[in-house]
Amino acid sequence: MIPFRFLHAADLHLDSRFAGLSQLPQAIRSYLRESTFAALGRLVGVAIEEKVDFVVISGDVYDVSDASLQGQLRFYEALKELGAHGIHVYLIHGNHDPLDGPRLQMELPEHVTVFGAGEPGQAVACRRSDSREVAVISGISYPTAKVTENTALLFNRKPGSTLFHIALLHGNVDGDLQHETYSPCSRKDLIGRGFDYWALGHIHKRSILHENPVIVYPGNIQGRSVKETGPKGCYVVEVNEEGYAQLRFRELDSVRWQVREIPIEGLADEAEWTRAVEQAVEDIREELPQLMSVVRFRLTGRGNVHRILSEKGAAADLLTELQRRETVRAERSEYAGLVWTEGFSVETGLSIDRERLLQEDSFLGEMLRLSRHSGQSAEGLDDLLSAALKPLMENRELRRLLAGAGEEEKLGWLTSAAELGITLLSGVEDEGGAAGPMFSNGAAAARHEREAEE
Known part of the structure; x- marks a missing residue:
């Protein structure tokens, strides 16, 4: 297997509200509002610094209720910067930014792949240095805000491919009752689908659920309430010749x-x-x-x-x-x-x-x-x-x-x-x-x- 490196992030929630801080002075309120954008900027910086081959984002880039024009433009700007460094982006939409949600209609750059709804789409990712194929990426987006069926069962490994397989899923694994049970599934469901890495989103607490295959929530990139304590960020994933994935957490929060x-x-x-x-x-x-x-x-x-x-x-x-x-x-x-x-x-x-x-x-x-x-x-x-x-x-x-x-x-x-x-x-x-x-x-x-x- 050809070694490569990618970045896994989820739950960016750009420009979303912070819970419990409605009486803040204006100066601090403005700083908090900017913090999700600052975390996005650090994400781009980490991707460039680490020379990753591509980035995967597992849903909830925005909150539909707070989907500001500024948030969408700042995200588009971040995508362009990644593209300027030859870094492809693969993303899905989750329950907070479903495909039918209001957003600015703009044509995304060619280096950005957004997976649709219905059935998991597939794309082949290449290594930046020599354009050799290194991974098959599958993903499925939420068509609406509430997806209650087990969409994990729709994923299938690409027949005959020996490449590393990554699945992008925004859902609730093993019924975490602190979050809505959207796209509910079990670890057993994921382990049995033949993928090497499950790039999860939806749960804001960072957690590695399984090591072989890797099943991981990176958490959100910026805490927004007293229930989201501790460092927030993303994972940089190094895949070696044997197909073993080594994860390194990178802090992004301000x-x-x-x-x-x-x-x-x-x-x-x-x-x-x-x-x-x-x-x-x-x-x-x-x-x-x-x-x-x-x-x-x-x-x-x-x-x-x-x-x-x-x-x-x-x-x-x-x-x-x-x-x-x-x-x-x-x-x-x-x-x-x-x-x-x-x-x-x-x-x-x-x-x-x-x-x-x-x-x-x-x-x-x-x-x-x-x-x-x-x-x-x-x-x-x-x-x-x-x-x-x-x-x-x-x-x-x-x-x-x-x-x-x-x-x-x-x-x-x-x-x-x-x-x-x-x-x-x-x-x-x-x-x-x-x-x-x-x-x-x-x-x-x-x-x-x-x-x-x-």
Whole structure:
């Protein structure tokens, strides 16, 4: 097999909205809007720097609801630049940019192949240096925004060809319930089709699902909400003489989303808590000096600071001040190293001796012992939650959400319930005479979550 190199990207979502940041100052809003275009520019730069033979894009270049003329023109400009360096592009349309969606009618350059709908199309890709054929690329686009059939079963390897085979598919493999189940399929479906590399799109979390054949989601190129944390980018894929594909991830994002935990144990007062948050901001700035960071702080644990957070609104006050400081930096165009605090998730409670409660011969002690025992194994956790949540299973939407929860998320539910029980049943009261809930996410945080899901 002739060795070659290609770039795999997906879910560009050019010029799309950022969830949960509707009240941003104009300077920062403009920078965020430009970030998806900046990531596209870096993608082109990586393709040129790596001397790739071609690029594959697995759907959702735009969002139909935000398909601006600027976004389409900037993408067309990027395609032309790739073409100027002899880099061919093969792409499909996904659920956010289906073929029937509104877009500027323009003739694409000859080096760009867009696969249609109905049946997977095929194209033969060549190596740039000598024009030798190296790969057969197959792909299928969404004709409309909702494709619910298993389109993976339509793919077939080109008969008699010994070239490397790449399939472009925008879909949900193995039923990831955090995303719409469009073009649903299983890993088994993909493995059995005879392709060497499945270039997937749709799921925004980077993931290598299988190594032989390679089945991979590169994730989106720029995070857009607190649910899209960590580095975002693309894969550069090196295929050797034996047909083995080696993947290297390349970061493309200019805005990095993250969630950071700040425990309140040991913090004596509001001043110490404020310093802890300010230090966390500076730590992030030092870790990512070339990027803008958007962070949500999770305030956890038990301690005296809980009263300040629950009664005085200290979190809201500090949030306003932190955002003011970063706004000043942005007005000076200092976006590199800027750390925008998106919000606080307050998950704190009053100081209490949990171990003593575990030893009590009481309803609360029994509840905590059951919680601890059930949380020690996946089977015990499922048994407890199945019994506790049985009444909710009559609601189809709740049933779908519960079915998609992982073990870590379920353990979080159990922990939250146990801590709430401690607060409500222990008889410990705060200074105002009422026990406050242990886990109390603010309305703003809840609103951001809903916006991120839409």
